[in-house]
Amino acid sequence: MSTPPERVTIKDVAAAAGVSKGAVSLAFNHKPGVSEATRDRIFAAARQLGWAPNSSARSLSRNSVDTIGLAVCRPARLLGLEPFYMEFISGIESVLVERDCSLLLRLVGSLEEEIQLQQRWWRERQVGGSILVDFHQRDPRIAPLRKLGLPAVGVGHPDLTGGFPSLWTDDATAVAEAVRYLAALGHRRITRVGGPTGLGHSAIRADAFERTMRELGLNGGRHVETGFSGEEGARATRMLLLSSDRPTAIVYDNDIMAVAGLGVAAEMGVSVPDDLSLLAWDDSQLCRLTHPTLTAMSHDVHGFGAEAARVLFDVIAGKEVTSRPVSTPSLVPRGSTAPPRR
Amino acid sequence: MSTPPERVTIKDVAAAAGVSKGAVSLAFNHKPGVSEATRDRIFAAARQLGWAPNSSARSLSRNSVDTIGLAVCRPARLLGLEPFYMEFISGIESVLVERDCSLLLRLVGSLEEEIQLQQRWWRERQVGGSILVDFHQRDPRIAPLRKLGLPAVGVGHPDLTGGFPSLWTDDATAVAEAVRYLAALGHRRITRVGGPTGLGHSAIRADAFERTMRELGLNGGRHVETGFSGEEGARATRMLLLSSDRPTAIVYDNDIMAVAGLGVAAEMGVSVPDDLSLLAWDDSQLCRLTHPTLTAMSHDVHGFGAEAARVLFDVIAGKEVTSRPVSTPSLVPRGSTAPPRR
DNA sequence: AGCCGGAGGTGAACCGGTAAAGCTCAGAAG
DNA sequence: CTTCTGAGCTTTACCGGTTCACCTCCGGCT
Numbered sequence: 030m031s032t033p034p035e036r037v038t039i040k041d042v043a044a045a046a047g048v049s050k051g052a053v054s055l056a057f058n059h060k061p062g063v064s065e066a067t068r069d070r071i072f073a074a075a076r077q078l079g080w081a082p083n084s085s086a087r088s089l090s091r092n093s094v095d096t097i098g099l100a101v102c103r104p105a106r107l108l109g110l111e112p113f114y115m116e117f118i119s120g121i122e123s124v125l126v127e128r129d130c131s132l133l134l135r136l137v138g139s140l141e142e143e144i145q146l147q148q149r150w151w152r153e154r155q156v157g158g159s160i161l162v163d164f165h166q167r168d169p170r171i172a173p174l175r176k177l178g179l180p181a182v183g184v185g186h187p188d189l190t191g192g193f194p195s196l197w198t199d200d201a202t203a204v205a206e207a208v209r210y211l212a213a214l215g216h217r218r219i220t221r222v223g224g225p226t227g228l229g230h231s232a233i234r235a236d237a238f239e240r241t242m243r244e245l246g247l248n249g250g251r252h253v254e255t256g257f258s259g260e261e262g263a264r265a266t267r268m269l270l271l272s273s274d275r276p277t278a279i280v281y282d283n284d285i286m287a288v289a290g291l292g293v294a295a296e297m298g299v300s301v302p303d304d305l306s307l308l309a310w311d312d313s314q315l316c317r318l319t320h321p322t323l324t325a326m327s328h329d330v331h332g333f334g335a336e337a338a339r340v341l342f343d344v345i346a347g348k349e350v351t352s353r354p355v356s357t358p359s360l361v362p363r364g365s366t367a368p369p370r371r
Numbered sequence: 372m373s374t375p376p377e378r379v380t381i382k383d384v385a386a387a388a389g390v391s392k393g394a395v396s397l398a399f400n401h402k403p404g405v406s407e408a409t410r411d412r413i414f415a416a417a418r419q420l421g422w423a424p425n426s427s428a429r430s431l432s433r434n435s436v437d438t439i440g441l442a443v444c445r446p447a448r449l450l451g452l453e454p455f456y457m458e459f460i461s462g463i464e465s466v467l468v469e470r471d472c473s474l475l476l477r478l479v480g481s482l483e484e485e486i487q488l489q490q491r492w493w494r495e496r497q498v499g500g501s502i503l504v505d506f507h508q509r510d511p512r513i514a515p516l517r518k519l520g521l522p523a524v525g526v527g528h529p530d531l532t533g534g535f536p537s538l539w540t541d542d543a544t545a546v547a548e549a550v551r552y553l554a555a556l557g558h559r560r561i562t563r564v565g566g567p568t569g570l571g572h573s574a575i576r577a578d579a580f581e582r583t584m585r586e587l588g589l590n591g592g593r594h595v596e597t598g599f600s601g602e603e604g605a606r607a608t609r610m611l612l613l614s615s616d617r618p619t620a621i622v623y624d625n626d627i628m629a630v631a632g633l634g635v636a637a638e639m640g641v642s643v644p645d646d647l648s649l650l651a652w653d654d655s656q657l658c659r660l661t662h663p664t665l666t667a668m669s670h671d672v673h674g675f676g677a678e679a680a681r682v683l684f685d686v687i688a689g690k691e692v693t694s695r696p697v698s699t700p701s702l703v704p705r706g707s708t709a710p711p712r713r
Numbered sequence: 714a715g716c717c718g719g720a721g722g723t724g725a726a727c728c729g730g731t732a733a734a735g736c737t738c739a740g741a742a743g
Numbered sequence: 744c745t746t747c748t749g750a751g752c753t754t755t756a757c758c759g760g761t762t763c764a765c766c767t768c769c770g771g772c773t
Contacts, residue, residue: 036434038759049723054761064721079519081494085431086759090728092378094427096475105461105673110656112451119447119478131497133438134476136461152423155473177421259660288630288660295662314452318601318630320637331447380729391753396731404751428729432758716773723766729758736753743746 037078045074057082088154095130097121097341098156100143102163105136107258110285112313113330120334121160128342140165144173151179158182158345160337164189164229182341184333187352189229194344195352196337200230201237203326203358204280207308208241210360211278215368216306218249220276222265222286224257231282238280251276255286262286266293270305277369278306284315287323291365302367312361321364328358379420387416399424430496437472439463439683440498442485444505447478449600452627454655455672462676463502470684482507486515493521500524500687502679506531506571524683526675529694531571536686537694538679542572543579545668545700546622549650550583552702553620557710558648560591562618564607564628566599573624580622593618597628604628608635612647619711620648626657629665633707644709654703663706670700 043050048067055062056071063071075081088094099121101114108114118132125132133156137143147170150156158180161170171191174181183190186197204221211219221238224231235252242250253269255261262281266289269276281287287309294301301307301321309316312327333355343350385392390409397404398413405413417423430436441463443456450456460474467474475498479485489512492498500522503512513533516523525532528539546563553561563580566573577594584592595611597603604623608631611618623629629651636643643649643663651658654669675697685692 036759040759050760051723051725051762052721055722058761062721067721079490079494081491083431083759084495084497085427085436086728087761088728089425089427089431089730090759090761092728105458106656108461109454109457115451115457116447118476119450122478131475131477133473134460135473136464149423152421153426155426259656263660285657285660288657292660292662292664314448314601315627315630318605318627318634320634322634378729382729392730393732393754394752397752400731402732406751409751424731425729428758429731430758431760432729432731434731434758714773717771719769721766721768723764725762725764727762728760731758732756734753734755737751739748739750741746741748743744 037080039080039082041078042071042075042080045078046071094154094157095128096133096156097125097130097338098133098135098147098150098159099162100135100137100146100159102137102140102143103257107256108136110259111257111283111311112315113283113311116313116330117162117334117337120331120336121338122334123331124335124338124342140169144170147174147179148177151177158341160184160341161190161193165227166229166232168229180341180345182337182344182350184337185229186233189233190352194340194350196333196340197230197352197354198328198333199354199357200234203328204234204237205241206360207280207326208238208245210362211280211306211308211366212245212247214278214306214366215371216278217247217369218274218276219247219278219280220251220253220269221280221282222253222255222262222269222290223282224255226254234282249274249276255282257283257286259285259289263289263293266290267297270294270297270299276305278308278366280308280310282310284309284311284313284323284325287325287365288315288319291319291321291323302365303370306366306369308366310358312358316361316363319365324363324366325361326358327361329356332356379422381422381424384413384417384420384422387420388413436496436499437470438475438498439467439472439680439687440475440477440489440492440501441504442477442479442488442501444479444482444485445599449598450478452601453599453625453653454657455625455653458655458672459504459676459679462673462678463680464676465673466677466680466684482511486512489516489521490519493519500683502526502683503532503535507569508571508574510571522683522687524679524686524692526679527571528575531575532694536682536692538675538682539572539694539696540670540675541696541699542576545670546576546579547583548702549622549668550580551587552704553622553648553650553708554587554589556620556648556708557713558620559589559711560616560618561589561620561622562593562595562611563622563624564595564597564604564611564632565624566597568596576624591616591618597624599625599628601627601631605631605635608632609639612636612639612641618647620650620708622650622652624652626651626653626655626665626667629667629707630657630661633661633663633665644707645712648708648711650708652700654700658703658705661707666705666708667703668700669703671698674698 164185183193183195309325312325316323506527525535525537651667654667658665
């Protein structure tokens with residue numbers, strides 16, 4: 030596609046510095062074999078000519094790439110609203126910058142499309158490895174991508190990532206904490222508005238929710254399944270508030286739906302937190318902007334992204350890495366939760 | 372970084388198909404010179420071996436790259452909340468996919484850092500060109516990047532993009548529409564809560580705001596400058612509502628700040644829209660989730676991103692491209708605006 | 714004097730593709 | 744029966760780096 034106008038190569042630099050191109054290569058890679066003085070001359074010449082090593086040529090002869098891939102499979106309209114991803118990406122990049130690497134990002138429409146994409150990326154050696162996110166139950170990506178030999182790290186519970194080294198937040202414990210908190214406030218009818226159950230972490234949270242409710246001797250627990258969008262969160266909330274045995278507390282799977290829930294409560298004249306407690310997940314800044322502010326399960330998404338990148342580099346380097354959890358989300362109480370009005 | 376285990380090259384495919392590698396190259400690039408039958412054999416062999424052309428080798432010999440760059444200079448915490456960027460990116464990608472290209476994304480901390488980055492990207496031929504966003508007044512990126520010869524398209528008014536072909540939304544007209552609408556409702560004390568004036572489009576909107584207010588004979592117009600964050604939007608709103616001649620309408624520069632403003636109004640017992648009208652910008656889904664819903668200036672951000680990518684490809688291809696506006700944001704009235712209570 | 718060793722280079726072979734020139738052969742034109 | 748033509752391949756020279764074997768000094772040691 031591009032046809033650069035001028036092109037200065039290592040040969041030009043070598044000529045300018047009066048050395049061979051081998052010497053330039055040595056100097057630029059900080060390898061021994063060139064004297065201090067020559068090194069300086071080489072760098073001066075390179076700076077003068079505005080030269081930097083052509084990354085294609087470099088990765089061709091080194092047989093390596095300094096790019097990692099991330100494909101995200103959610104509708105763009107949702108993604109934009111999920112503060113999670115940008116935070117996560119910025120965490121990844123904080124690590125990439127240190128190593129002069131880059132992130133290849135792609136939004137895909139389906140898991141099948143992602144499989145195609147990852148295969149291409151890897152076969153064409155466009156990436157050295159990938160970070161895989163949003164695991165489904167019996168995720169179709171696992172078999173083909175493992176067979177491919179793609180170095181990758183999975184973001185999700187090891188039960189879901191099928192053999193890929195993985196990093197995950199202990200959602201089960203977090204859900205339990207959220208439910209126990211609401212129960213301690215006196216809530217008995219608690220509903221969870223979750224993501225699609227096909228999505229692995231939604232299923233895990235759903236399980237943990239039911240288990241905890243049972244442990245607490247509460248049988249008023251219910252789930253509603255949504256697609257994570259604010260609109261669906263709003264619809265679910267509206268439906269719940271209209272039902273005969275309406276919940277006194279709702280736990281949302283992200284913060285957009287919680288904000289939407291708050292909107293619906295206001296619209297229907299249901300007072301939060303007096304008549305209804307709301308608990309959000311992921312705790313972006315949004316949770317502090319509403320009135321009342323939103324109690325939320327909070328975690329360090331930036332750090333999560335960074336850790337994922339670090340682990341991926343280890344995988345690529347061939348190190349033995351073991352799956353492990355990152356820090357568990359913890360409850361940050363704010364204005365949207367209170368004891369139910371008796 | 373990566374050292375792939377097995378590596379199948381064009382030579383292996385050629386051998387498997389019983390032809391020379393030149394023939395494989397011809398076949399894979401859909402060039403004439405190979406018979407139907409041979410082509411089929413080659414593709415069969417490639418599929419069999421799971422081969423795809425190594426992208427480094429390809430771009431080295433073609434002297435071209437199929438990657439474009441995007442560096443975004445805003446704090447990650449803000450970015451995650453700005454639905455704008457993900458939408459914009461998804462627009463870009465919709466075009467990239469058609470052309471089998473990729474997006475190199477980087478979040479940077481300052482414009483100086485971006486200059487360094489773009490220089491590296493271009494000199495190392497990591498990208499074929501870049502999309503430049505968030506222009507400042509007398510943007511420091513312009514001179515060095517033009518000198519560099521980087522193919523680029525600027526997202527912003529031509530007055531700001533200093534010679535880069537550019538694409539922009541006509542914010543001046545949009546601001547005028549917003550102000551006229553509020554004025555028509557009967558508002559006279561209208562305040563604008565804008566982004567940092569260093570940012571080009573903020574300045575343009577500020578100008579247009581003042582001009583329109585003057586044209587309408589209103590001198591109760593004021594600006595508050597913020598950094599686009601929800602927190603700052605909240606603080607600005609709080610300050611405005613506490614002032615002696617408090618505005619009856621506020622125009623925000625993005626939708627996060629508008630949501631924050633709504634929160635503050637609720638917190639202070641100011642009724643929206645009866646006591647205060649609020650108008651948001653960019654119109655993400657968020658605007659439909661609050662109560663009341665937010666009147667907003669709406670535009671097609673996805674299409675904007677797609678168009679930017681298309682223009683960049685033209686620039687890279689050496690076509691003569693001229694700067695032009697994309698569709699002007701238009702007002703979508705919702706529940707947060709009404710005539711002021713007299 | 715002769716030999717050795719290491720610092721500081723050089724040169725050529727490669728990495729895996731693309732592109733352009735060259736070769737071969739069947740069939741059409743003269 | 745040549746000669747020409749062009750379709751269908753092969754050959755070979757790159758692309759711009761990295762790497763490794765090898766060369767050349769120069770000082771120190773025996």
